[in-house]
Amino acid sequence: MSLSAHIVIQRGALPVDVTFEVQPGEVLAVLGPNGAGKSTVLRVLAGLARPHFGQVRLDGTTLDDPAAGIRLPPHRRPIGMVFQDHLLFPHLSTVDNVAFGLRARGASRESARAVAAGWVARMNLSDHSSSKPRSLSGGQAQRIALARALAGDPRLLLLDEPLSALDARTKLDVRADLRHHLADYAGATVLVTHDPVDAMALADQLVVVERGRVVQVGTPVDVSRRPRTDYVARLVGLSLLAGMAQGRSVVLDSGATVQVAEASSGPVFVAIRPAAVGLYRSRPDGSPRNVWPATVAGVTPYGETLRVDLDGQVPLTADVTPEAAAELDLVLGAGVWASVKASEVAAYPA
Amino acid sequence: MSLSAHIVIQRGALPVDVTFEVQPGEVLAVLGPNGAGKSTVLRVLAGLARPHFGQVRLDGTTLDDPAAGIRLPPHRRPIGMVFQDHLLFPHLSTVDNVAFGLRARGASRESARAVAAGWVARMNLSDHSSSKPRSLSGGQAQRIALARALAGDPRLLLLDEPLSALDARTKLDVRADLRHHLADYAGATVLVTHDPVDAMALADQLVVVERGRVVQVGTPVDVSRRPRTDYVARLVGLSLLAGMAQGRSVVLDSGATVQVAEASSGPVFVAIRPAAVGLYRSRPDGSPRNVWPATVAGVTPYGETLRVDLDGQVPLTADVTPEAAAELDLVLGAGVWASVKASEVAAYPA
Amino acid sequence: MARRHKAQVDGATGVPAALLIPAALAVVFLVLPLIALLVRAPWSTLGSLLSTPEVRDALRLSIVSASLATLISLVLGVPLAWVLARSQIRGRGVLRALVTVPLVLPPVVGGVALLLAFGRTGVLGAPLYDATGVSFPFTTTAVVLAQTFVAMPFLVISVEGALRAADRRYEDAAATLGAGRAMTFRRVTLPLVAPGVAAGAVLCWARALGEFGATITFAGNFPGTTRTMTLQVYLALETDPDAAIALSLVLLAVSILTLGLLRDRWLVRQ
Amino acid sequence: MARRHKAQVDGATGVPAALLIPAALAVVFLVLPLIALLVRAPWSTLGSLLSTPEVRDALRLSIVSASLATLISLVLGVPLAWVLARSQIRGRGVLRALVTVPLVLPPVVGGVALLLAFGRTGVLGAPLYDATGVSFPFTTTAVVLAQTFVAMPFLVISVEGALRAADRRYEDAAATLGAGRAMTFRRVTLPLVAPGVAAGAVLCWARALGEFGATITFAGNFPGTTRTMTLQVYLALETDPDAAIALSLVLLAVSILTLGLLRDRWLVRQ
Amino acid sequence: GASGPPASEPPGSGSGSASAGADAPSGTLTVFAAASLTDVFTGLGSQFEAEYPDVTVVFSYAASSTLAQQITQGAPADVFASASPTTMQPVMAAGLNAAAPVVFAQNTLQIAVPAGNPGDVTGLADFTDPDLTIALCAEQVPCGDAAVTVFSAAGLTPQPDTLEQDVRAALTKVSLGEVDAALVYRTDVLGSGDAVEGIDFPEAGEAVNDYPMTVLSASPNPDAAAAWVEFVRSPTGEAALADAGFALP
C-alpha cells in the first residue's frame, strides 16, 4: 500500500512540482506556507485535479500518468479525503453524511447507517446525528468530515488540515483518536497541516513545500532540529542562519561570525533556540562566546514569555520573561546586546 | 466606544446566555469548546441573529433590546466581521471584495479601490489582487477576509477565528499586524479563538464560554494561571483538581490529599503543570511531598517531549522526555508513581 | 432615540423600496387582468358548467396529461440539463440552442413538426405505422407528446441554470467518497438543485396545462381522449365567451390548488 | 493494465449512461420534429418570402417587442422573485400562486383578461381613456404588454428558484459590511444568481417571441404595428402552409442566433 | 375579377361610384375580418385604395370569435366581416352594429382528401367507416354545425376521430395524410393547393354558411366603411369572392 507520487501541475501563476513516497502504514505530513500548493497536491492525489506531468502510483496501481493517458477517476480511487472547508452535504443529516461513502461503496442502507452511527458516537456527536450540517458549529462540522472520510476504510487517506477548526480540548482527543486510528491503519496517509505539533504527533515523515517545490524532507525530529529554510525554522521556533564553516566558527553572509560547538567546513546552516539567547543592555563580559549588537524589531507575547525579534548582522529571536523585558525596556528600535553560548549553537551542512 | 452585551438566545438544543463588557480599545477574547455558542454570540452582535432576551449596547446606542422591540439591522451597525468560513464574494476579485465595505459606506469607486489595494498589499497578496476568491488558497482567503473587515474602519470588530487557517509564518505576521492595528484601534474588539497563544497575544480580557454559559472571566494571565474548569486547564496546559483546603493540604473529592505551598481553607482549585510532575517505576523516596500511584491512560508527542495522561485518584498530565519514557516503559495501562513538589502546586479559591 | 431605532428596524425587516415598488407593480400588472376576469365571470352558471361530464372529462384529461408530460420531462429533461451544464461534450452550444427551439416555434407549427416526425406518414411515424399499425395522432398519447414537446424546454433551461449556480465542490467531495457520476448526480447534485428542479417542473406543468396549438394540431380534438380543458375553452370561445372565461377560471383554480399544495411540500425542505 | 485504465478514464470523463441515455432520448424527441420541418421546408421560396417588407416588419416587431417584454419582466420580475424568495411578507404563498396564473390561462383568455383590465372599457383602461384619451389595445404597446403578461411568470419562477438555491450567508456578509438590502441585492445576490436570471430571461424572451393568442386578442393583427412574426405565421397557415413553415424557420433561426450569442456572453462569467 | 388589371379605372357598376360624390371618403378604414378572408380581402383592399386614393385600408385578421370579443371591448374598427352569423351575434347583442348585417358571401362543404385519395373516399357514406381516419369540425364552429346538418340530411352517423377547432387544423391533417377524409369548406380546399383534393357531394346544399358583414356603430370613419361594404358587394368584389370559391347570396 505504498504511494509514490511525482506531481507537476500549474496552478494560476504557481508551478507545482513535488515528488514524495509514503510507505504502507506511514503518515506523511506536508507542511508549507499559505498558497504553497499543499491543497493542490492533495487534489491531484484524489483525482480532482489533473497533473500535467508525472506519475502517481498506489500499491502498484497507476492512478495518474498523463504521458500514458492514464487517469483513474476520483470515485474509483480507494481514498478518503477531508477538505479544508469540510464540504458536508447540506441536505443530508450528520449520520447520512458519514454513511454516504459506505453507501457509495455498496453497503446496504442499514449497515451503512449503523457503521456511521458508530463513527458519529466516536466523535462525541451522537446528540447531533440527525441535525443538518448547517446547525453544526465549525468544529463539529470538521469532526464529521473526518468521520466521513475514515468511515469508508480508505487505502489512502488525504487530510487537508483536519484539526484546524477544533478547539484545544477536542483537538487533543481527535488527534489522539486519529493517531490511534492511523497506528492501526495499513494504508498510506498524506496530511496537510500548519501546526507543527500536529505534524510531530502524527507524522512519520515530513515534506516541506514552499512555492510549489519540496524544500526539505525528513522525520519530524530531523526537520525540527535541522531546519533548512526560514519558514521551517520559524515553524519549529528556531532562528536560522546560513554561512561558511571554518572549524568551529561560521562566517555568515552578513560578515558576522558565529562560534559553534562542533567543527566542520563548507556551507552550513546554524540554528539557535530563542530560549538560548540572552539579552543585555550593555555588552556583557562573560563565558558566552557569541555576542552581537542588535535592535528590537518586534515583541509578541508567547505563552507566558515574550518573543523578541531582533534585527542586526545576526537576525535572531529571543525569548525573555516579562520582568526581564520591562527591565531591558524592550521598545521597538531599542538597541540591545544578544549573546549565545557556543554549546547551544548547532551547525549542519547546508 | 464600549460594548456591553447580555445575550440570551436558544440555538437548537443549546440555550446561550452570556454577559460581558468590552471597554473602548479593549480586545475581548471568547474561548470555548466547539459548539459552545461562540459564533452564535458574534452573530448576535453583528445583528445576524436575533436574541430572545437581553440587551446589546455599543457606545451608548442600543443595538438590540428585544423587550423594547429595538433591533438595529446589521448594515446599520458600525461593525467589521470575519466569518469562520470567510464568505468572500465569489464573483468579485480580491481587491473588490476588500473595497465592498467602503463602497457600501459611500466611498467612490476609485477611492475605495485605492484603500482596498493598500489593504491587499498589507496582506502581501498584491499578486492576487485581481484573482477571484476561488483561486486563493485557504490562508490567502482568510487574510482577504480580515482585510475586508478591517478596511471599513469599524467601531466594533468581530473576529471568528481569524487566524485559524493561516500558516505558522503568516500567522505570526498577521497576528503581529492585527495586534498592531488593534493597539491603534479605538473601538472594541471581540475575538473568537481556539488558540490560547492568539488569546494571550491579542486579548486584554478573556471570557471562557462552555455550553452557552460564561464559566470564567479575567485577564489572559489570570485565566491561564488559575483555570476554573477542566477545559481551560487543558487549554493552558495544566492539570486541574478540585477539593477542600485545610491549611496546607487539600482533600480531593476522590479522597486523595495534595500538599500545597500556601495555607488556605474551604473549597479550592489545585493546578499542576505537567512539567512539574515526575514519574517513577517504584515509589520514590525523597523531598517531594506529593506521591501518588497512577496508570498510563495515553501518551502523545508534544513538541520534543511526550505528554502522558495519567488515571488514578489524582488524574494528572506529565511531560517526560522520550528517553525517560522508553526507560519507564510507558505503555498504555502501565502502573507508575507520580510525584510533585508542594512548592509547584498552586491552590486558589473555587 | 428608541423611536428612531424602531423606525430603522421596521425599514430593514421590511423590503427595500427599490425592490418593493417594482415588485408591487409586477403584481398589479399580473393580477389586475385576473381580477377583471373574476368580475366578468358568469358565477351563476359555473355550477352547471362544472357538472357537465364533458367538462369534467376535459379537466381530468388536462391534469393527467400535463402531469405525465411533466414526469416525462423530468425523467428526460433533468439528465439533458445536466449534460448541458456539466459535461464536456462537444457541440453543447448547438445542443442548447436546439433545445430552445420548441420555445420559439409557434405551437401550431410545433404540432405540424410533430406530425411530420411522428404522424402516420412522418419520418419516424411511417415506419412505425407500417411495422406495428400504431399511430400517435388522435390518441391521448399524442396529447402527452405534444405537451412534452412544448413544455420540456422550460424544465431543461431552468434546471440548467440551477446546476450552473450550484457549488460543484460538493460533487468533488462525493467523488472522493466513491460515488460515481450517476450516484453523485442522484444523491448530491439533484438534492442541492431541488428548488431549481421544482421551479422548472412548475413551469413545465403550467405550460403543458395551458398548451393549445400543438395539441390540437398533433392530437386533434375528441372529447374524452384528446380534448383537454384548454381545447374546451377555445371551443367555448366560439359560441359563448362567458362560458370560456368560467372554464378558464376552473382551470386556474385547479392549477393554483395543485401548485400551492406541491410547492409548499417542496419548498419546506429548503 | 494501462488499457483497462484507459477504458475507465473514458468512462468517467464522459457522461454516465444513466444520464446519457435519457438525455439522448430527450434530444432526439426535441430535435426530430425540427429536422422533419427542415426537410419539408420550401427552401426555394425562402428568399422571396424574406424580401417582402411585411415579413421584415413582422420580424423586427417580434424581436423588438419580445426584447422589451423581457426587459420589463427583468425590471419588475426580478424584484418580485426576490420578494417571493426572501421577504417575510404575509401571503407570499397566495402571491406566488397568483403569479403562476398567466402560465396556465389559455393565452386567448389571457388576452381577453387584458382587454377587460386595460381595454378602452376595461377596469383600468376606461378611466385612463376618459382622462387622457390614451388606450392600449391595437398598439405596439399592447403587443409588449401582452407578451410581458404571458412571459414574465417564467422569469419570476426561475429566478425565485435560483434565489432559493443560493447561499444566503453571502448576504449576511454583505450586511456586516454595511450594505443595505438594496445594495446587497444589486451587488451580491444578483451576481450570485446570474445563471438563474439568464435562464429565466431566455425562457421569458422565447415565450414572448412565440406568443400568439394573447397578442392577437389584446393587440389585434395590424401589419407594421401589431402583427408579429407568429401572427404572420398564423395568417400564412390560412393561405399557404408551406410559407408558414418557412416563416417559422426564419423565426427559429433568428432566435437561436440571438440566444446563442447572448448565452455565451452570460455564461462565460460563470 | 379574374379578368383585367386591378382597377385603375373604376368598374362602371350600377351601385354607383361613390368617388363621384363631394363627400368622398378619406382617412383610414379599419376592417376586422375572419382569417379565412385573408387572401380575398387583402386583394380587394388594394383595389379599393385605387378607387378611393384618400383612403388607407387596414385589416386585422383573426378568428371571428376573437374579433367579436375585441369589438365588444371597444376596438376602434369600422367594419366587421365575420365567418358566421353566430360570431356576429355578440356584436349585435351589444348593439354595436350600425345597420343590419348583410350576407356578402356563402360557403358550402366539400369532402377533402389527401392527394391521391388513399382512403378511396367517394361520398359522405365513407364517413361512417370506422376503419378510416376522419376529421370533422367541432359543433361549436360553423363548419361543424354545417356538418351536423348535412349528416342528418343524409341520415348518416359519422365516426370522426377528431373534432377540429377550425378548418385549418382539419386541412393540415388532410394535407399531411394523417386523416383519410375531412369535411371542410370548398374555399379551403381551393386554397390548399395540390396536397388536397376536393370531392363534391349532393347533400352540401343543405347547409350553407353565411358570411355577414356590418358597419359598426362606433366606426370612426362610417363613410369609408359604407363604401367598403358597397365595394365588396359590387361586381369587382363578387368576382374576387367567386374566384376564391365562395358562393354569392
Ligand SMILES: Nc1ncnc2c1ncn2[C@@H]1O[C@H](COP(=O)(O)OP(=O)(O)OP(=O)(O)O)[C@@H](O)[C@H]1O
Ligand atoms: N482554481 C485555481 N485557479 C488558479 N489558481 C489557483 C486555483 N486554486 C489555487 N490556486 C493558486 O494556487 C496556489 C496554491 O494553492 P493551494 O490551495 O494548493 O495552497 P495551499 O498550500 O493549500 O495553501 P493554504 O495553506 O493557504 O491552504 C495559490 O497561489 C492559489 O492562489
Ligand SMILES: Nc1ncnc2c1ncn2[C@@H]1O[C@H](COP(=O)(O)OP(=O)(O)OP(=O)(O)O)[C@@H](O)[C@H]1O
Ligand atoms: N442554525 C442553527 N440551528 C440550530 N442549531 C444551531 C444552528 N447554528 C448552530 N447551532 C448549534 O448551536 C450550538 C453553538 O454553535 P456555534 O456555531 O455558536 O458554536 P461555536 O462555539 O462557534 O463552535 P466552533 O468553535 O466549533 O465554531 C452548536 O451546538 C450548534 O449545533
Ligand SMILES: [Mg+2]
Ligand atoms: Mg490549502
Ligand SMILES: [Mg+2]
Ligand atoms: Mg464557531
